[in-house]
Amino acid sequence: MATREKRLAQFDGNGEPSPEQRVEVLCEDHSGTYQLPFACRFIDGQWRNDTTGGALEVNVIAWRMPRVKQAGMA
Structure with a gap:
């Protein structure tokens, strides 16, 4: 399992993303960190689900631009 420091190192967003940016977020609770x-989007000081627009009820500790998923090699 990845350590908190290793996960944080993978999320390189600085400050707050603009409301137009779709981003991936890293969250933390009593059990640990998870993506x-x-x-998500950061709108009017609040993290929101990009699809539903619902406010997140989690502790977001970091963000990054979405990673491009590459197809497997044949």
């Missing part, structure tokens, strides 16, 4: 499985 949400959906894109």
